[in-house]
Amino acid sequence: MDPITLLTVVVLAVFVGFEVVSKVTSKLHTPLMSGANAIHGIILVGAIIVAGQASDPWLLTIALTAVVLATANLVGGFVVTDRMLEMFGGRKPARPASRAGEDSK
Amino acid sequence: MSVLGPGLTALFYLVAAVCFILALKGLSSPRTARRGNAIGAAGALVAVVTVFLSAKLENIPLIIAAIAVGSAVAVPVARRVQMTQMPQLVALFNGVGGGAAALVAVLELGHSEDPWVRLAVVFTMLVGAVSFAGSAVTVGKLQELISTRPLLFPGMPVVMAAVVLGAVAAGGIVVATGSVGWAVALMVLGLAAGLLLVLPVGGADVPIVISLLNAFTGLAVAASGIVLGNVLLLVAGTLVGASGTILTKVMASAMGRGVTGIMFGAFRGGSTAGSTVQSDRPVRSSSPEDVAVQLGYAQRVVIVPGYGLAVAQGQHTIAELAIALAARGVEVVFAIHPVAGRMPGHMNVLLAEANVPYEALKELEEANPEFPNTDVALIVGANDVVNPAAKSTPGAPIYGMPILEVAQAGQVVFLKRSMRPGFAGIENELLFDPKTTLLFGDAKDSLTRVLGAVKAL
Numbered sequence A: 001m002d003p004i005t006l007l008t009v010v011v012l013a014v015f016v017g018f019e020v021v022s023k024v025t026s027k028l029h030t031p032l033m034s035g036a037n038a039i040h041g042i043i044l045v046g047a048i049i050v051a052g053q054a055s056d057p058w059l060l061t062i063a064l065t066a067v068v069l070a071t072a073n074l075v076g077g078f079v080v081t082d083r084m085l086e087m088f089g090g091r092k093p094a095r096p097a098s099r100a101g102e103d104s105k
Numbered sequence B: 001m002s003v004l005g006p007g008l009t010a011l012f013y014l015v016a017a018v019c020f021i022l023a024l025k026g027l028s029s030p031r032t033a034r035r036g037n038a039i040g041a042a043g044a045l046v047a048v049v050t051v052f053l054s055a056k057l058e059n060i061p062l063i064i065a066a067i068a069v070g071s072a073v074a075v076p077v078a079r080r081v082q083m084t085q086m087p088q089l090v091a092l093f094n095g096v097g098g099g100a101a102a103l104v105a106v107l108e109l110g111h112s113e114d115p116w117v118r119l120a121v122v123f124t125m126l127v128g129a130v131s132f133a134g135s136a137v138t139v140g141k142l143q144e145l146i147s148t149r150p151l152l153f154p155g156m157p158v159v160m161a162a163v164v165l166g167a168v169a170a171g172g173i174v175v176a177t178g179s180v181g182w183a184v185a186l187m188v189l190g191l192a193a194g195l196l197l198v199l200p201v202g203g204a205d206v207p208i209v210i211s212l213l214n215a216f217t218g219l220a221v222a223a224s225g226i227v228l229g230n231v232l233l234l235v236a237g238t239l240v241g242a243s244g245t246i247l248t249k250v251m252a253s254a255m256g257r258g259v260t261g262i263m264f265g266a267f268r269g270g271s272t273a274g275s276t277v278q279s280d281r282p283v284r285s286s287s288p289e290d291v292a293v294q295l296g297y298a299q300r301v302v303i304v305p306g307y308g309l310a311v312a313q314g315q316h317t318i319a320e321l322a323i324a325l326a327a328r329g330v331e332v333v334f335a336i337h338p339v340a341g342r343m344p345g346h347m348n349v350l351l352a353e354a355n356v357p358y359e360a361l362k363e364l365e366e367a368n369p370e371f372p373n374t375d376v377a378l379i380v381g382a383n384d385v386v387n388p389a390a391k392s393t394p395g396a397p398i399y400g401m402p403i404l405e406v407a408q409a410g411q412v413v414f415l416k417r418s419m420r421p422g423f424a425g426i427e428n429e430l431l432f433d434p435k436t437t438l439l440f441g442d443a444k445d446s447l448t449r450v451l452g453a454v455k456a457l
Helices: A003-021 A026-053 A057-088 B006-026 B033-054 B060-080 B083-111 B115-142 B156-177 B180-198 B203-228 B231-254 B259-268 B288-296 B307-312 B315-327 B346-353 B364-373 B443-456
Strands: B300-305 B331-336 B361-363 B376-380 B411-416 B436-440
Touching: A003 B006, A003 B203, A003 B231, A026 A057, A026 B006, A026 B033, A026 B060, A026 B083, A026 B203, A026 B231, A026 B346, A026 B361, A057 B033, A057 B060, A057 B083, A057 B346, B006 B033, B006 B231, B060 B083, B083 B115, B083 B180, B083 B203, B083 B346, B115 B156, B115 B180, B115 B203, B156 B180, B203 B231, B231 B259, B288 B315, B288 B376, B288 B411, B288 B436, B288 B443, B300 B315, B300 B346, B300 B364, B307 B315, B307 B346, B307 B443, B315 B331, B315 B346, B315 B443, B331 B346, B331 B364, B361 B364, B376 B443, B411 B443, B436 B443
Parallel strands: B300 B331, B300 B376, B331 B361, B376 B411, B411 B436
Antiparallel strands: none
């Protein structure tokens, strides 16, 4: 790819990244961090490419290690984020606090 | 398999990138968050299927087996982890992602002739290794396998400087020659830098470091996109790097701290080196029964939960206490400081797990104006986030941090383990205020006893 195209992509992605999280409520900081964490697990795509090109058994071992680690990051990240968000959703809003947890026992 | 041509491949990667943007966007609001996360996962699936269908790959059965192993390890852990241990898991996943990026880069070194691409290789390896080692230390601190106090040894700044200079030199050699031996040396130096960077960080600042290392891994993945000529990795990594940076800044300012102060504060001696000196000034200590009376006959109670509650795993007990009080007609809300818990926003997750309704959780800006109308502020396992020194004592380590102004409530009750100061290591004047009472003990024990007493009223 030519460098200017790359630079364009990077600059636009930086702005999008800044924009999408700049107004996030502090209530959701933990899931947001966990979700962003899952997204960089997409390094799995890179790990698959290098594993698919590795000829030497040593290099293949290293590449497969990268695949395992990246999968853990990607899959684990999305699963754990979903688990957290499941607890945030689910309940209907706009009932007084006194209802607090008929469902908690 | 090369079923997909370059055009279609690029198109599917674009779809995946858009999914990731929508995922982050969705995560910024509670209503759309879960759907957003599902969209992100779908994008990841599209990207992984695309790479199998587009690139010429050998070893496909082994790769699929490796993916199966990674999933088989990660999914059960992610499903079973306790919500109190969430920060460790996030840090762990972040670390392995950084490690994967570093390994991918070192393997691509042989295919990289262009010095600019080699520079991207060097960057990915170094930052990935820093993120891996730094996250490992973070996990250790959060699990309390390593002391949560800043760890320093004499000459540490000199060692750090030597490691940084060594890494720059090794990186330069790799860019110039493409030497694999020097690349390995660079990774080792990166690991050392990660350790040295995070060991001196105090326990209270660890959450910020998780977020910062998350941004680091994002940047490493972005650079790996340049190495592999893969736009998806570039976009996804940059997105995470940028959003992680913003998130780190937002969190740091919620704590009234600068990011550089957190990372390098210990080197200058200005970190959160929590003092353990106990004060012997007199305080009014109380009994569970007295606290129960105070709470049970109040009209409005604001509960301020903190780190100590998370440690004692008292979130379910406090939710029950809120129900018991509400049943007596007491208005109960939770005031959540942005950095309460072991990770910013962590307390919201813990209370959500304990089924406390979302609308009973008030953020700092919502909670503060209501304290003058509050009869009792019940502070459970928190200290620094209610310490008036943040407003009144310029020069205090927490000066400038927004606090919950519990002093404006009619009465203040602290459930505390001991008189030990909080992480910031400064005394809380509020503890000695005439309208303050203290109930000492483990947060969960104290809450259980107060709950029993409230039910007996």
